[in-house]
Amino acid sequence: MAQNFSWKSLGKLYLYFFYFSGLTQILIYAAGMSNTVGIRQALLVSTLWIIPALIWPQYTRKISAIIGLLIWPASLVSLSYFYIYGQDFSQSVLFIIFESNLSESKEFIESYIDSTIVILVIAHATIGAYLWHQLSPVYLPRLNKTITICVISLLFGGGFLKPLIVYGNSWEHSVKSLQDHIEPAAPWNMIAGYFKYTKVLDAMNKQLAESTRVPPLDNFAHTNNKQTMVLVIGESTNSQRMSLYGYPRKTTPQLDNMRSELLTYTDVISPRPSTIEALQQVLTFADQQDPDTYLTKPTLMNMMRQAGYQSLWITNQQTQTKRNTLLLTFSQQADQQVYLNNNRVQNSGQFDDDVLEPFKKAIDDTEGPTFIVVHLLGTHRKYNYRYPENFKQFNDRSGMPDWVPEEHAEEYNDYDNAILFNDHVVASLINILKNKSSNSSLVYFSDHGEEVYDTEADLFCGRNEGKPTPAMYTIPFMAWLSPEWKREHAMPSLQNTLNRSYQTSDFIYSWADLAGIDFKGNDQTRSIFNPNFVTRKRMIGSPYARKKMINFSSLLHKDTIALN
Numbered sequence: 308m309a310q311n312f313s314w315k316s317l318g319k320l321y322l323y324f325f326y327f328s329g330l331t332q333i334l335i336y337a338a339g340m341s342n343t344v345g346i347r348q349a350l351l352v353s354t355l356w357i358i359p360a361l362i363w364p365q366y367t368r369k370i371s372a373i374i375g376l377l378i379w380p381a382s383l384v385s386l387s388y389f390y391i392y393g394q395d396f397s398q399s400v401l402f403i404i405f406e407s408n409l410s411e412s413k414e415f416i417e418s419y420i421d422s423t424i425v426i427l428v429i430a431h432a433t434i435g436a437y438l439w440h441q442l443s444p445v446y447l448p449r450l451n452k453t454i455t456i457c458v459i460s461l462l463f464g465g466g467f468l469k470p471l472i473v474y475g476n477s478w479e480h481s482v483k484s485l486q487d488h489i490e491p492a493a494p495w496n497m498i499a500g501y502f503k504y505t506k507v508l509d510a511m512n513k514q515l516a517e518s519t520r521v522p523p524l525d526n527f528a529h530t531n532n533k534q535t536m537v538l539v540i541g542e543s544t545n546s547q548r549m550s551l552y553g554y555p556r557k558t559t560p561q562l563d564n565m566r567s568e569l570l571t572y573t574d575v576i577s578p579r580p581s582t583i584e585a586l587q588q589v590l591t592f593a594d595q596q597d598p599d600t601y602l603t604k605p606t607l608m609n610m611m612r613q614a615g616y617q618s619l620w621i622t623n624q625q626t627q628t629k630r631n632t633l634l635l636t637f638s639q640q641a642d643q644q645v646y647l648n649n650n651r652v653q654n655s656g657q658f659d660d661d662v663l664e665p666f667k668k669a670i671d672d673t674e675g676p677t678f679i680v681v682h683l684l685g686t687h688r689k690y691n692y693r694y695p696e697n698f699k700q701f702n703d704r705s706g707m708p709d710w711v712p713e714e715h716a717e718e719y720n721d722y723d724n725a726i727l728f729n730d731h732v733v734a735s736l737i738n739i740l741k742n743k744s745s746n747s748s749l750v751y752f753s754d755h756g757e758e759v760y761d762t763e764a765d766l767f768c769g770r771n772e773g774k775p776t777p778a779m780y781t782i783p784f785m786a787w788l789s790p791e792w793k794r795e796h797a798m799p800s801l802q803n804t805l806n807r808s809y810q811t812s813d814f815i816y817s818w819a820d821l822a823g824i825d826f827k828g829n830d831q832t833r834s835i836f837n838p839n840f841v842t843r844k845r846m847i848g849s850p851y852a853r854k855k856m857i858n859f860s861s862l863l864h865k866d867t868i869a870l871n
Contacts (some may be wrong), residue, residue, distance in 0.1 A: 321357060331395070560727075
């Protein structure tokens with residue numbers, strides 16, 4: 308006898324499966340950690356589990372129980388990870404897990420198993436069991452069943468079929484597209500995450516293997532005086548939006564207050580307006596003329612190791628992603644690593660003050676010459692995810708250029724609030740170093756700038772190398788040197804160097820100068836700190852498209868920047 312279709316039964320069936328896949332995504336969104344993309348993808352992927360129950364409705368409860376038992380552990384892990392860290396489970400978490408030894412993993416589990424976690428596990432299982440008990444068969448007429456299953460299959464497979472068939476992309480690209488669509492939902496976050504993890508790990512190991520074959524620097528000499536050297540790398544910060552550089556809004560009050568202690572360089576730009584491409588030059592001997600030199604010469608990390616420094620890399624950037632493979636490789640060249648940001652997407656509320664505790668501990672534990680890299684998430688877009696609520700100081704048009712459209716005023720303010728919080732983090736790092744290490748130095752700069760409606764003639768937010776503006780390249784660059792460091796280093800007055808026109812593609816020479824390192828091929832004329840510095844033409848754009856590269860100075864005559 309034909310059974311009647313029930314929307315109520317279909318709704319309960321869908322809710323049961325969405326509970327496992329979407330609960331954590333709802334909590335992440337409710338906590339303001341990310342936008343709705345995770346929920347939307349979980350809603351879509353949850354339809355996959357409905358198909359077997361629609362094909363064999365008489366076995367709805369058995370099928371649902373089996374699937375529920377399979378995906379419940381992955382759902383619980385995601386929920387527990389969010390409870391402990393306030394982050395989404397991603398392939399970066401797998402990297403941390405697989406890089407830890409058995410003892411470390413055991414200590415980690417023991418440190419977080421408490422009564423709250425036990426209650427969470429029981430509650431999660433109880434709710435799942437309750438939803439399962441509410442299930443009843445969903446009967447569809449044969450034609451409707453066929454159509455429904457085909458539609459669901461197309462929705463699920465669209466992430467794979469559309470790139471492959473419609474756009475003619477490669478099989479590999481289409482598989483990645485499918486992974487991106489299904490990843491937020493348990494258990495795909497672990498399955499897709501694992502495949503991404505292995506792919507990125509293979510690429511990283513290949514780069515690390517290649518780097519070990521690079522010969523060390525010749526005729527190497529250095530002054531090893533037990534100093535602590537800190538390199539702080541920011542993200543997407545335009546110096547022209549900092550009150551330290553003359554911006555009318557008070558976006559850097561803490562750095563302003565320590566102005567007399569800082570060497571604040573006023574005319575520094577990045578070679579490229581994107582993180583990987585910029586740091587590929589900044590942290591190596593590559594530059595705009597020879598962009599592939601990073602493959603044949605040591606990196607800054609290798610150079611410091613050769614000088615006898617113990618090194619630590621602390622990062623709040625996403626690490627274990629395909630895009631960030633080079634950064635992961637750089638970090639792995641350090642003796643120790645602290646990875647703080649294991650979120651699946653950049654648009655998550657992962658605040659940079661998380662770096663302060665591991666940095667403080669690292670300073671306390673230093674013995675002998677120590678090199679610490681702190682890589683911040685800085686003012687990366689979306690800016691409202693870069694600062695906590697108590698740093699939301701700019702919320703109206705006061706101090707905002709008249710040309711900023713009203714519909715973009717909030718984003719403009721968010722960027723300034725992000726810079727305000729970045730000021731707090733950088734100043735805190737300096738103060739920690741000041742209070743805990745007598746012979747030390749710290750250099751801070753941003754990887755590149757950011758255009759956030761700064762150019763009246765071309766209102767735009769973000770970065771576009773094909774249509775550059777000064778804001779995309781102009782970056783803060785400053786140094787803090789302890790009194791003992793100044794006494795022990797016979798460098799001429801650095802106050803005379805602050806207005807030099809400089810591009811961070813030459814940074815490795817400046818860092819070597821600051822560290823007292825010399826080697827065959829060292830070029831002191833490329834160090835911003837050296838009395839022999841020579842001003843060079845600063846070319847921007849892709850070095851792999853030389854005909855499209857332009858002189859940065861040409862932009863300054865073309866655009867109007869928000870400085871008033």
